[in-house]
Amino acid sequence: MKTITLSHGSGGKLMHDLIKDLFLKNLGNPFLNKMGDAALIKSWAKKTAYTTDSFVVKPLFFPGGDIGKLSVCGTVNDLAVSGAMPKYLSCGMIVEDGFSYSDLEKITISIRDACKFAGVSIVAGDFKVVEKKAVDGIFINTSGIGEAFEDSFIDIARIRPGDKIIISGTIGDHAASILLAREDLKFKTKIKSDCSSLNKFVSSIICEDIKFMRDPTRGGLATTLNEISLASGYDISIEETGVPIKKSVRALCEILGFDPLYMANEGKLMAIVSPGSAEKILLKMKRHASGKDARIIGEVKKEKDKKVYLKTQSGGLRILDMITGEQLPRIC
Amino acid sequence: MKYIDEFRNFDIAAKIFRLIKEEAKDLEPVNFMEVCGTHTMAVERFGIRRMLPENVRLISGPGCPVCVTPKNYIDRAIALTNLEDVIVFSFGDMLKVPGTNTSLFKQKSRGKARVVYSAFDAALFAEKNQNKKIVFLGIGFETTSPTVAATVKYAKKKRLKNFFVYSGHKVMPPAMKLLAEDKKVNIKGFLCPAHVSAIIGMKSYARICEGYNIPCVIAGFEPLDILHSVLMLIRQVKSNKAKVENQYNRVVKFSGNIKALQLIDEVFSINDSDWRGIGVIKNSGLVLSKGYMDFDAEKKIDLPDIKTSADKGCICGSVLKGIKTPLDCGLFSKKCNPDNPYGACMVSSEGACAAYYRYRK
Numbered sequence: 184m185k186t187i188t189l190s191h192g193s194g195g196k197l198m199h200d201l202i203k204d205l206f207l208k209n210l211g212n213p214f215l216n217k218m219g220d221a222a223l224i225k226s227w228a229k230k231t232a233y234t235t236d237s238f239v240v241k242p243l244f245f246p247g248g249d250i251g252k253l254s255v256c257g258t259v260n261d262l263a264v265s266g267a268m269p270k271y272l273s274c275g276m277i278v279e280d281g282f283s284y285s286d287l288e289k290i291t292i293s294i295r296d297a298c299k300f301a302g303v304s305i306v307a308g309d310f311k312v313v314e315k316k317a318v319d320g321i322f323i324n325t326s327g328i329g330e331a332f333e334d335s336f337i338d339i340a341r342i343r344p345g346d347k348i349i350i351s352g353t354i355g356d357h358a359a360s361i362l363l364a365r366e367d368l369k370f371k372t373k374i375k376s377d378c379s380s381l382n383k384f385v386s387s388i389i390c391e392d393i394k395f396m397r398d399p400t401r402g403g404l405a406t407t408l409n410e411i412s413l414a415s416g417y418d419i420s421i422e423e424t425g426v427p428i429k430k431s432v433r434a435l436c437e438i439l440g441f442d443p444l445y446m447a448n449e450g451k452l453m454a455i456v457s458p459g460s461a462e463k464i465l466l467k468m469k470r471h472a473s474g475k476d477a478r479i480i481g482e483v484k485k486e487k488d489k490k491v492y493l494k495t496q497s498g499g500l501r502i503l504d505m506i507t508g509e510q511l512p513r514i515c
Numbered sequence: 516m517k518y519i520d521e522f523r524n525f526d527i528a529a530k531i532f533r534l535i536k537e538e539a540k541d542l543e544p545v546n547f548m549e550v551c552g553t554h555t556m557a558v559e560r561f562g563i564r565r566m567l568p569e570n571v572r573l574i575s576g577p578g579c580p581v582c583v584t585p586k587n588y589i590d591r592a593i594a595l596t597n598l599e600d601v602i603v604f605s606f607g608d609m610l611k612v613p614g615t616n617t618s619l620f621k622q623k624s625r626g627k628a629r630v631v632y633s634a635f636d637a638a639l640f641a642e643k644n645q646n647k648k649i650v651f652l653g654i655g656f657e658t659t660s661p662t663v664a665a666t667v668k669y670a671k672k673k674r675l676k677n678f679f680v681y682s683g684h685k686v687m688p689p690a691m692k693l694l695a696e697d698k699k700v701n702i703k704g705f706l707c708p709a710h711v712s713a714i715i716g717m718k719s720y721a722r723i724c725e726g727y728n729i730p731c732v733i734a735g736f737e738p739l740d741i742l743h744s745v746l747m748l749i750r751q752v753k754s755n756k757a758k759v760e761n762q763y764n765r766v767v768k769f770s771g772n773i774k775a776l777q778l779i780d781e782v783f784s785i786n787d788s789d790w791r792g793i794g795v796i797k798n799s800g801l802v803l804s805k806g807y808m809d810f811d812a813e814k815k816i817d818l819p820d821i822k823t824s825a826d827k828g829c830i831c832g833s834v835l836k837g838i839k840t841p842l843d844c845g846l847f848s849k850k851c852n853p854d855n856p857y858g859a860c861m862v863s864s865e866g867a868c869a870a871y872y873r874y875r876k
Contacts, residue, residue, distance in 0.1 A: 366630050433516055440864065497528040497738040499562025501874045507853040511607030512632055513864060514580050514655050
């Protein structure tokens with residue numbers, strides 16, 4: 184089996200061949216092809232969004248995606264929900280000695296396809312090889328810059344009591360697919376990660392009445408709502424029956440004792456919108472493939488205890504707290 | 516989703532709440548104990564405890580398998596992961612429980628502790644990896660012990676030399692009996708566990724019910740099941756006649772699951788068992804029986820004696836018996852929280868303290 188060795192990261196011929204035969208071949212563009220120390224980009228007049236994220240997912244390949252796709256979508260989505268159209272990404276890889284060449288190729292091709300889908304280019308890159316076990320296979324970092332949308336007024340300070348909360352689709356798909364792939368759980372399901380880029384979706388819905396957006400990744404919807412409640416100061420209330428969850432994901436959660444509200448998503452956004460425009464924005468979302476299951480799930484309250492409440496299906500009320508630690512399958 | 520949504524119906528829940536309020540109107544204050552940890556979680560998750568009238572109090576019992584597993588067991592399980600050729604397989608819940616110095620979770624990243632959803636998966640792993648000793652942590656009540664028993668039988672049939680069970684299994688009725696006898700607890704009714712009852716059947720509660728004149732209702736885990744069962748208990752208290760009733764009759768039968776009971780009988784034998792926070796309860800534990808000794812991790816793997824330090828300052832013993840609630844504890848939510856649990860009831864997601872913390876801190 185062809186593998187990546189420490190020599191591939193040493194700056195010599197092997198590294199140059201790898202860059203040419205794998206990275207430039209798949210990810211090449213006028214910026215990257217110059218192989219300079221930095222990409223020189225013409226700037227724009229509008230605001231620029233800039234973000235970074237590191238990806239250490241295990242397993243590297245899972246139903247619906249892999250670490251390559253995830254590393255592009257993650258950064259693209261952070262820019263998109265901040266109200267910017269992603270343009271350029273950087274990509275740094277740290278690979279362990281002995282890593283499979285064909286896996287690296289698969290990951291690179293995923294990065295290529297995800298960039299193409301999102302309409303972004305990788306304009307700067309870095310590749311390092313470290314000794315075996317110094318990293319778990321491969322770690323990827325991507326940074327990205329984006330150009331603010333014309334009519335984006337995303338600002339958490341604009342949130343007011345009465346604002347509606349919309350989720351763009353079913354929750355928990357990504358975490359469920361990772362869980363099934365990671366733990367030795369022998370379930371036969373068709374659950375796939377929702378990993379996908381949201382920038383085109385955001386561009387189709389963005390308007391002044393969207394006050395705030397976030398993609399509920401780690402910690403899930405419940406954690407995102409808590410962060411917003413803490414930052415804005417207002418209580419938030421959501422309805423359990425309103426939150427869209429795929430039947431298969433819900434069944435898995437019921438069996439394992441997991442709460443889908445705390446499970447990560449990689450292709451969903453949550454928007455806080457003016458009450459008067461909520462229905463209109465919801466309709467716009469539903470017209471797009473990424474928002475076909477969108478729903479209004481709750482609203483911002485006037486109380487300022489910084490708490491999130493969940494109205495349960497059976498009529499009870501409970502606090503939806505931040506998650507502590509990791510969810511683990513229960514005994515019985 | 517079928518079999519779930521019907522039992523969470525808002526309108527029916529409201530109707531039962533109304534009936535509970537009406538019928539409990541003139542009742543002296545009563546304590547009903549939900550014995551099982553899954554009931555505790557459901558009661559908190561659906562916000563049931565706070566919706567009941569003040570004179571109907573639901574108190575949490577000792578039915579969280581992780582909570583009542585003694586710290587020394589955890590310490591020994593961790594010690595097992597330190598043996599070179601051993602991999603420990605466990606249900607997920609157990610991993611977070613802190614031992615004296617560390618937890619199994621920390622061993623997970625070293626590949627020495629793994630999560631499975633069934634003991635059988637551990638046995639299959641053993642079959643494929645004969646150069647490793649696979650130890651399954653047998654934890655839980657009558658819900659899990661039959662599946663572990665079936666797995667041990669499979670291991671015997673396949674003549675596996677590298678599969679072992681470290682049994683911390685417990686049985687429920689002796690603990691309920693202890694609580695029924697305890698005057699301080701003052702239980703006026705038991706919400707009997709759903710899954711445990713599916714195995715042991717209605718008949719197993721007859722002694723407790725008749726012997727101590729305590730109403731028993733076997734309750735399902737969904738909100739409507741729980742509310743309905745509380746109503747049934749109120750009616751029994753009012754009629755002053757204790758009996759065993761089966762609310763969860765879509766699953767639980769009078770004699771239980773006979774095949775599962777036979778499996779337990781064949782593979783395990785009863786012994787005295789230490790319950791974290793409560794102490795040793797006579798005839799409340801299960802160890803592998805003589806015919807299956809080859810699979811007993813305690814007998815077949817050399818383990819050093821481990822010194823375990825006691826839980827200091829925590830009142831889990833009283834919480835597990837329902838004498839106190841987590842809110843009565845000085846450590847609760849301040850020094851003791853799910854990230855840094857002091858005592859048994861905070862460590863498991865089904866523990867009373869963890870449930871209180873998560874849903875109404």
